[in-house]
Amino acid sequence: MNRFPVRAALIFAAAGLLALFAAACGSGEDAPKGAKTMSFELTDAGCVPNSAKAPAGGLTFEVENAGTSKVTELEVLDGDTVLGEVENLSDGISGSFSLTLEQGEYTLYCPGGDDEKGTLTIAGKLQTENSPQVEGAISQYRDYLEKNTAELVTSTEPFVAAVEAGDVKKAQSLYAAARIPYERIEPVAESFGDLDPRIDARENDVPDSEFGGFHRIEKALWVEDTTAGMAPVAKQLLIDVKDLQRKVKTVELQAVQIANGANELLGEVSASKITGEEERYSHIDLVDFEANVEGAEAAFEAVEPLLSDTDPKLAKEIEAQFGKVYASLKPYRRGDGFVSYTELTQADTRKLAQEIDALAELLSQVPAQIVRE
Amino acid sequence: MNPITRRRLLASAGAGAAGIGLGGATGYLVGHETAEAQSDGTGSVPFCGEHQAGIDTPAQDRLHFAAFDLVTENPADLRELLREWSQAAAEMTAGDMIGDANDVELAPPDDTGETVGLLPSRLTVTIGFGPSLFERRGLGLQRKRPAALRDIPPLPGDELSEEEGGGDICVQACSDDPQVAFHAVRNLARIGRGTVVMRWSQLGFGRTSSTSRGQETPRNLMGFKDGTANIRAEDTDAMRRFVWVGDDGNPGWMRGGSYMVTRRIRMLLEVWDRSALEDQEQTIGRHKYSGAALGESSEFEPLDLDATQKGQPTIPVDAHVRLASSSANAGERILRRGYSFTDGVDESLGELEAGLFFICFQRDPERQFVAIQRQLGASDALGEYIKHVSSAIFAVPPGAARGGYVGETLLS
Numbered sequence: 001m002n003r004f005p006v007r008a009a010l011i012f013a014a015a016g017l018l019a020l021f022a023a024a025c026g027s028g029e030d031a032p033k034g035a036k037t038m039s040f041e042l043t044d045a046g047c048v049p050n051s052a053k054a055p056a057g058g059l060t061f062e063v064e065n066a067g068t069s070k071v072t073e074l075e076v077l078d079g080d081t082v083l084g085e086v087e088n089l090s091d092g093i094s095g096s097f098s099l100t101l102e103q104g105e106y107t108l109y110c111p112g113g114d115d116e117k118g119t120l121t122i123a124g125k126l127q128t129e130n131s132p133q134v135e136g137a138i139s140q141y142r143d144y145l146e147k148n149t150a151e152l153v154t155s156t157e158p159f160v161a162a163v164e165a166g167d168v169k170k171a172q173s174l175y176a177a178a179r180i181p182y183e184r185i186e187p188v189a190e191s192f193g194d195l196d197p198r199i200d201a202r203e204n205d206v207p208d209s210e211f212g213g214f215h216r217i218e219k220a221l222w223v224e225d226t227t228a229g230m231a232p233v234a235k236q237l238l239i240d241v242k243d244l245q246r247k248v249k250t251v252e253l254q255a256v257q258i259a260n261g262a263n264e265l266l267g268e269v270s271a272s273k274i275t276g277e278e279e280r281y282s283h284i285d286l287v288d289f290e291a292n293v294e295g296a297e298a299a300f301e302a303v304e305p306l307l308s309d310t311d312p313k314l315a316k317e318i319e320a321q322f323g324k325v326y327a328s329l330k331p332y333r334r335g336d337g338f339v340s341y342t343e344l345t346q347a348d349t350r351k352l353a354q355e356i357d358a359l360a361e362l363l364s365q366v367p368a369q370i371v372r373e
Numbered sequence: 374m375n376p377i378t379r380r381r382l383l384a385s386a387g388a389g390a391a392g393i394g395l396g397g398a399t400g401y402l403v404g405h406e407t408a409e410a411q412s413d414g415t416g417s418v419p420f421c422g423e424h425q426a427g428i429d430t431p432a433q434d435r436l437h438f439a440a441f442d443l444v445t446e447n448p449a450d451l452r453e454l455l456r457e458w459s460q461a462a463a464e465m466t467a468g469d470m471i472g473d474a475n476d477v478e479l480a481p482p483d484d485t486g487e488t489v490g491l492l493p494s495r496l497t498v499t500i501g502f503g504p505s506l507f508e509r510r511g512l513g514l515q516r517k518r519p520a521a522l523r524d525i526p527p528l529p530g531d532e533l534s535e536e537e538g539g540g541d542i543c544v545q546a547c548s549d550d551p552q553v554a555f556h557a558v559r560n561l562a563r564i565g566r567g568t569v570v571m572r573w574s575q576l577g578f579g580r581t582s583s584t585s586r587g588q589e590t591p592r593n594l595m596g597f598k599d600g601t602a603n604i605r606a607e608d609t610d611a612m613r614r615f616v617w618v619g620d621d622g623n624p625g626w627m628r629g630g631s632y633m634v635t636r637r638i639r640m641l642l643e644v645w646d647r648s649a650l651e652d653q654e655q656t657i658g659r660h661k662y663s664g665a666a667l668g669e670s671s672e673f674e675p676l677d678l679d680a681t682q683k684g685q686p687t688i689p690v691d692a693h694v695r696l697a698s699s700s701a702n703a704g705e706r707i708l709r710r711g712y713s714f715t716d717g718v719d720e721s722l723g724e725l726e727a728g729l730f731f732i733c734f735q736r737d738p739e740r741q742f743v744a745i746q747r748q749l750g751a752s753d754a755l756g757e758y759i760k761h762v763s764s765a766i767f768a769v770p771p772g773a774a775r776g777g778y779v780g781e782t783l784l785s
Binding site: 260321357359361362365367368 | 444474477479480481563566567570
C-alpha cells in the first residue's frame with residue numbers, strides 16, 4: 001500500500017477531511033474552508049452528471065439517490081485507488097464527502113449503473129497552504145529521512161563488500177549496522193512499490209524465486225554458514241538501497257502521514273520484533289526494535305510542535321512513554337547491541353510488548369489532533 | 374454534532390457511515406425504560422445505582438471475565454482509570470458506542486466497533502478490587518483494606534496454577550450476547566493500556582445459575598440442574614443477610630458492595646461420563662433430569678436430609694447437595710453466578726479442557742465460601758470429578774452514583 005503517494009498530493013489526506021465532517025452530515029457548516037460543492041445524483045444510468053470539471057482544491061461531493069435501486073454509491077478514483085466515496089445511499093438518501101484534488105483526470109465510479117464510469121477533470125494549480133509550522137515539521141522529517149537513507153547506503157556498502165569477498169564472520173558483524181537505518185524509516189520505504197519487499201522481505205513473504213535482500217543474505221550467513229551464491233543478491237541489495245536513497249528525495253510528505261508512520265513503526269515492533277519473526281536467523285530483533293522506536297520518536301518529534309496547541313497533555317504523555325520504552329530495553333543492552341532474541345523469556349517479551357502497547361495507544365491519537373490544527 | 378451510534382447508524386448514511394451498511398437497524402426501542410428481564414437483546418441494565426449491576430441482575434447467558442494488574446502506583450492514575458471505565462461501561466450498557474470520536478478517518482475510533490448493530494443484550498460490567506491492590510504502597514490504600522479481603526487460604530481439592538488467579542482489579546462482563554461481553558472487556562483493556570495489564574481472562578459460554586425466580590434453572594456440563602437452591606434476587610431479606618455488605622466490621626466504602634470469589638473448576642468430564650446414572654445422582658444428591666432432590670419428585674421441594682431408605686440416608690452423607698446445603702453450613706448461603714467454560718484441549722491428556730467458572734457473592738468470604746468449601750472439600754463425593762485450578766477474591770464496591778464512578782467511595 002502506498003502510504004506516501006508521490007503523485008497525488010492530497011493535502012491533508014483527503015479521506016481524513018471527509019471523515020471529520022461526516023459526523024455533521026447534512027448541516028454543511030463543517031465543509032472544508034473554501035471547498036467547492038459538486039452535486040451528483042444516482043440514477044439507473046449511473047452518476048449524473050458522469051462528466052464534470054472543477055478547479056484544483058477542496059471539493060465537497062454531495063450525492064443523492066434520485067430513485068434507483070441499482071446504484072447506491074459513488075466513488076472518486078485516481079487510477080485504481082479510491083480517493084473518496086459515499087456508500088449505502090438507498091432511494092432518497094443523500095450523503096457527502098470531501099476531497100482535495102490536484103490537477104488531473106479522475107474517474108467517477110457508480111457501480112451498477114448503465115454507464116458505470118465517468119470522468120472528473122481537475123484543472124489549475126493547487127494552492128497549498130501549509131502553515132510555517134507544518135512546513136517545519138515536514139522539513140525536519142525530510143532531513144531525518146535523507147540522513148538515514150544516506151546512512152543505509154554507507155553501512156550497506158561494507159556489508160555487501162564482505163559478502164562478495166566471502167567473509168562470513170565479517171558480514172555477520174556488519175549486518176546489524178546496515179539494518180538500523182532501514183528499520184528507522186521503513187514505512188516510507190514501503191511506499192515505493194516493490195522496493196521494500198526487494199530489500200526486506202522475509203522468507204515466505206514472497207515466492208522463493210524472488211526471495212532476496214537482507215534476509216536472504218541473513219539466512220545464508222547464519223543458517224547456511226556460507227556466502228555461496230550471495231554475491232548477486234548483495235549486489236542487487238546495494239542497487240536497491242541506492243534507489244531508495246534517490247526516491248525519498250522526491251517523496252511528497254504530509255504531516256499526518258509522518259504521524260501515521262510513527263504508528264506503523266510501533267505496529268512493526270508489535271507484529272514482528274517482539275515475536276522474533278523479523279530476524280529469525282540472526283536473532284538481532286531487539287536491534288530492529290530499538291531502530292523502529294527511534295524512527296517513531298523522530299517522526300513524533302517532527303510533528304510534536306503541531307500538537308502543542310491542540311493537545312499539549314498528549315504530547316507530554318507520549319514523551320514520558322518513549323522514556324519508559326527505552327528504559328524497558330535497557331536490561332537487554334550488551335555493548336553496542338542487544339542480547340539475542342533467543343535469550344528473552346516470555347515474561348521479558350510480555351513486559352516489552354506492554355510498554356509498546358501503551359505508547360502505541362497514545363501515538364495513535366496524534367494524526368487526528370494534527371488535522372484539527 | 375450527532376455522533377455515530379450503534380442504533381442511529383442508518384440515519385447518518387453519509388460518508389462517515391460508509392461501508393457499515395446497517396439495514397433496518399432503526400425503529401426498535403432501547404433504553405432504561407425497557408424491562409431488565411428482557412433477554413431477547415432489547416433489555417438494558419443501568420450501570421449506575423446503589424449496588425453494582427451484575428450481582429442481583431438475573432444471570433445473563435454469557436460471561437467474559439478479566440483480571441488486571443496495575444502498572445502504576447499513582448492514585449491519580451487509578452482514579453482516572455476508574456472514571457474512564459465507568460463512563461465507558463455506562464455507554465456500553467446503554468447500547469451506545471464508547472466515546473465521541475468514532476467517525477474521524479484519521480483517528481482510531483474510540484469504540485472498537487464489533488457491537489455496532491447489536492442490541493444492549495443486558496450487558497453488565499462489575500468491577501472489583503483484589504487484596505494485592507491494597508498492598509501497593511504508592512496508592513496508600515493499606516489502611517482502607519477490609520479485613521474480609523484476604524486471599525482464599527489453601528483448600529482441599531486445590532490444584533491451583535500460578536499463572537491464573539489473583540489480580541489487582543477485576544472486570545466481570547455479562548451479557549446475553551457473547552460478542553457484547555467480549556467487546557466490554559476488550560475496550561476496557563484498551564482504555565486501561567499504560568495503567569493496567571491483563572493478568573488472566575476467562576470466557577463463559579453458558580450460565581450455570583439462576584439468580585431470579587423468573588429464570589429456569591440451567592444445567593451445568595455434568596448435565597445436572599445447578600443452582601436450584603440459589604439465593605434469588607427477589608428474596609431481598611436473603612440478599613441483605615448473605616450478599617450485601619452492611620456496616621459490621623467493614624470500612625464505610627464497602628457499604629452496599631459485596632465480596633466476590635472466583636474459582637476455575639476443571640471438570641473431569643471423561644471420567645464423569647463413564648459413571649452410571651445412579652452414581653451420578655448419588656454424587657450430586659439430586660435426580661439428573663427433574664432436578665428433584667433424591668427422594669423427592671419436583672425440583673423445588675426442600676431437601677429432606679433426615680430421610681432414609683432401607684436404613685441408609687436417601688441423600689448420601691457425601692452427596693454434594695447435602696454438604697453444600699445451608700443446614701450443613703450453620704445456615705450460611707452464597708449467591709452463585711457461575712458459567713460453563715471450555716478452553717480447547719488439555720494438552721497433557723488430550724481431553725476437553727472444560728468445566729465451571731464458579732463465581733459467588735457474599736458478605737463474608739471466610740464465613741461463607743471458605744467455610745462451605747472446607748466442608749465440601751473434605752468429603753464431597755463430587756471431588757473425584759473436579760479440581761479447582763484457579764482462585765481469586767475481589768471486594769466489589771457499591772455502584773456508581775449519578776455522575777460518579779465505581780470506586781469513588783474508596784478513592785475520594
